[in-house]
Each structure stands twice: as C-alpha cells, then as structure tokens.
Amino acid sequence: MKSLYTVLILSCIPFISYSFRYAASINFQHVQGREYVFEAIVYADSGHYYPEIVLEFDTTDVFLNLDTAEDLGHVWKAKYKGGYTFPSDGTYLGYLVAGSRKNGIANIPNSIHTDLTLAIELEVALGTSYSSSHEEYSLIDSVVLNVPYNADFSAVDDEGDSLVYHLNYCRDESGGFISGYYFPFSTSFFTLDSVSGGLNWQSPSFLGNQSVLVRIEEWRSGQFISSREREHLFVVSNASGIHGRHSQSVANLYPNPAVDEVFLELPVPSGQNVQVEVYTSTGVLMETTALRPQGTDRLMLDAERWNTGWYILRIQTENKVYAATVYKK
Template sequence: MKNTSINQIIKKIFLLILTVLVSQQVSATHYRAGEITYEHIEGYSYRIRLVVYTDTGAAAGNPLIEIRFGDGTSEMVARTYEVYLPNNYKQNNYQIEHKYSGPGSYVISIEDAGRNEGIRNIPNSVNKIFALKTILQINSSLGLNSSPYFENPPFGQVLVDSLFIYNSNAIDGGGDSLSYKLTECLGDNTQPIDNYLYPKASKSLSVDPVNGDLIWENPVYIGLYNIAVEIEEWRSGVKIGSIIRDMQFEVVDKLTGIADLSKSKINIYPNPTNDIIHFDFAGNEIEHIKIIDLTGKLILEKTSVQRNEILDLSLFQNGVYFILIQTDKEILFHKVIKE
C-alpha cells in the first residue's frame, strides 16, 4: 500500500514538472492532424489513445496534454513515444486508462494551442485552438464496445487540379457498421472554428457515407488544408459512438515525399506473411527500414540493409504493419499483413 502511494506521489511530481516545462512552449505546438480512439478493457474501464501529428520542429508537440474524459474529470497525460515521419510530420502518442462510474454518453476531448501556420481554409491558423473529440457510449443493453481504428495516417499530398481520393481505412474490430460525413474542424470549447471554410474544388468535395472515401475533385489552390471527417459507429441501428478525425492535406503542383512502392524496383514478399519477409531491390540502395504498428509505435528499425534482406516477423503479433523504406533516392511506404 505504501509503495502504491509513493508511486502516485512520484507520478504527480513528474507530471507537475512536465506541466511547468510545457507552459514555456505551448505557443509553438504546431498541430497538423489527429484523432482519439478507445479500447474497452473490462467493466467500465477503457484505454484511451490520443494520436496527434505536428511539425518536426524541436518545440513541436507537447510532452504533456490534458485529456478530458467527459465525466467531469480530466488528467494530464504524458507522451508515451513519438515517431518522425517524412514531409515534416511527427507523430505524438499518448495513452491512459480511465474507469467510468457507469453507463452514459461521454465526450472524450482535448484542446491545445497552436495549429501550424498557413492553413488556407483556417484564417490565422497559427493562433487557433486545435481540438478533437470522440463520443463513447456505455450501454449495457447494446454490449461492450471499442472504437474503430485507422490504418492510414491522416495526411497526404494532393496534386492541384486533379482528382484526389483518400480513405482512412477505418477498421471496427467488433463488426459494427460505420458511416462517414464531412464536418468542420474544431477549436475553442470543441466547437467548430469561426470562419472555417471547406477547401475549394473546381468540381466538388465530398465523403462517401458508406465506404468513407474522401473525394476532392479537383483542388484549386496550392497550399495546406485541414479537413475533418466524422466517423459514426452503429449497432443494431443505434449509434454507439463517433470520432472526429482532423486531417491535413497539402495541395502541390508536383508530388514528392512518400512514393508508391509498386512503382519502385523494390519487391517485398510474401504479403501476407506468417513470419519471414524478403526485400529484393535493384537500382536503389536501401539505407533505412522502419516497421510501425497501427498505433504508430516503432516496432523495428534497421540500418546497414543488405541486398536481398530478410526480416523475421515471427515474434510480431498478427495484424497490419507499415514499412517505411528510405533509399538513396526517395522514401517509400508500404503495408504488410502478418497472419
């Protein structure tokens, strides 16, 4: 019992120190995108995950952020790990377990200062609050529930004046139905941002309500844009939860950064795999390989890669993984399934 009390005191002191440090850099957070998801543990206990994407600058991304649980309580949560990604993106991951008192509808949310600068459809974006919210319904008659999760990151490059189709690839482990709709990005008090504008398109901007395709036909102006999509979860015709996912896309006149592996001379096989994956490549020197799981956690990192490299995934849990491959010419992105 004494050890538990001491651990709690140490944790509070650690969070207090982080709070003081964070207060010195809040204005430089530079949020770009993110979402909140949750996983049922037991009873009324849930594991809540926050993933936010920021610029890669030294001060970008708070080491500590307040998560509000929707039951009148909140907690300062320390960042568990971060992953540096191409195109000046950094993924910041936070996780905490929370126990609710009983059934009800709970709005899990965050608010923090400082979106990144120059977002064309959010006036004065660098001074706007970045907010996210997810609704958790605890209803004994409908059964236990975990939120969907997303296989694809909430950002990308878009070619100006061209058809762009993006899908978050939301996965619901419980087999519940999902629906999708465009919504406004959130700011103060997790309300729509004042003067928020949907990005301009020479034809249309829409979301397929059934499969979740974001269809931008065709972007007009080069620059950064933030688009929010609300993913609603349904069971037996009853809404049991929702997530507002804030995504950032850059409209460019020439695509750069992460390339399509299928167009390169690198071959990864077999896929799906039970244990071993092979890398065959010609014309490119692979300098770096990173394997990341669906939560964004770095699982494996390898440098000094040999031609015809073999990696053993036998100790990995079954599921979907992302492979980032840095060559002497480009950065490639690929998805592999471990069965």
C-alpha cells in the same frame, strides 16, 4: 434520462509555440466493466512533445502518457495513452485540444494560433463491451494542383460494427465549429462517401495547406454507440511530395469584415509587382488584380463590387505565395 458528462482533453502544459499541429485523431478501447483506454495521435512539425497530456472527466484528471514519438522524415507523429473507469452509465462527450495551428490553414479563416480540436462521444453501459474504430494510415497527404485526388478514408473496426462517415467543419479550442470554414478549395466537387469512406476531390485548385474534419459514427444493431473525429491535412502543391507543405503563408489583412477596401500587409519591396487572385467560397476564381506597393508594405484591394460573403485571396509575390480569407459585409 442518461446523464451527460463533458470530457476535456487538454495539454497539462502549454504546447511549445513553434511546434505546428497539422493533424490529429482520437480513439478508445474497452478494457472491462466501465474501464476504457484512450489513445490520441498528433502530427506536428517538430519532435518537441511533453511527456503527458491531461484527460479531464468532470473533476477527475486522467493523464495520457506519451507512448511513442516517431520521426517520419517530414513530420513527427506522437501517440498518447491513458485509462479511466467511468463512475456510472451514461453518454460522455469530450474534446481533444491537440495544439496550435500556428501560421494558420488556407481554408480556415482566422486560424493563426488557433488550436486543433476534436470531439469524441461514447455510450457507457455496464455489461456492454465495444471499442472504437482506428486508422492505419497517415492523416497528412500530398495533393497535386488540378489533378483529381481519390483516397480511401475508411477506418478499421475490429468488432464489425457499422461505420458512418461525415465531413465536418474544423473546430476551435472551445469545441465549436469555426465560423466561415470552407471545405478544401476546388473547381468542382469535394465529397466523402458516408458508407465506404471514399473521398473524391475532382480538381484541387488552390495551393497550400488545407484541413478537413471527419466524424466517424459507430452503430451496432441499429443503435448509436460512439463517434469520434480526426482532422486531416492536405498539402496542395505543383508537384507531389510533402515538401510542398510550406508553399504558402498566411497574409495579414484588415479590416475583416471588409466594406469597400481590404488592406494587405506583406514584406514586399517598393515597386515589386504583386498579383492577387480572389476566389469565392466555392473555390471559383472571381478576379485577378495586379498591385504594386509604393514605399510601404501595405497594399490596397478594392472590394466595393464584391457581394456579401466569404472570399479567399491568393497573393503571389516574386518569391512567395500568401493566402488569406476575408468576409465582405
């Protein structure tokens, strides 16, 4: 039986709290024997990057050094590289913890300050040589509200191996899938072709940042040889352009799960009208409610008639849009 190892890719120093991690990917290249070089790419909203992050194999720490840090104008892109020689043949499973999502993502419940995490798995065997696929495009893209979005999400494999694409739930810092995660909100289909890597989003129906995890399996002669993940960020706005990235903030609410009432905490002056749209987990608008705070920043939303399940709230004030997710018992 092949041995199973756990690989943890962690920051050797805590990430700066105000640096928002938007998207990330990981890949690897074979050097010789059981020696591999790993590459991690991380997109963030500032250029505050540490000179290295740590790749942990069992009891061995391997440092991935900062190779490049590029200012793309609307976001920073950092690339880390580091090598390691595996001690024996086997199946190696690992996780990349790329840093905090900070203010949260609209389609990831309770994602404020959670870490963006990716998984990687590879079969290591002496005498076998292969490297993973890689991308040649940004993992952040602008999407226009209610306008169909089509994109080529395929990767490049220089060795001609077969690639299979899967949509996955986003992960938390433990490496597990986030409970209650929704694929990006849509009034119709959000699909990824498993063979071509073509993504189709027929009608984006919700403003704000939305994330999706793509798992890429690599096969050779009918045998699985590796898988890796990348997390994409979609910025849905009323007009094209990455400037829409900050179009939506995450609202605080309680209790969550809710029973009959949901309380929203927003910095809204007394007497100002607030519109709350309630969407189902599939992105269908269920109800629209007008609320008005009375001398407090707290708003009460009646949830008594809702069925059990997850709901997405879009809260529109006079000068800002907020988003939140809540589970109704």
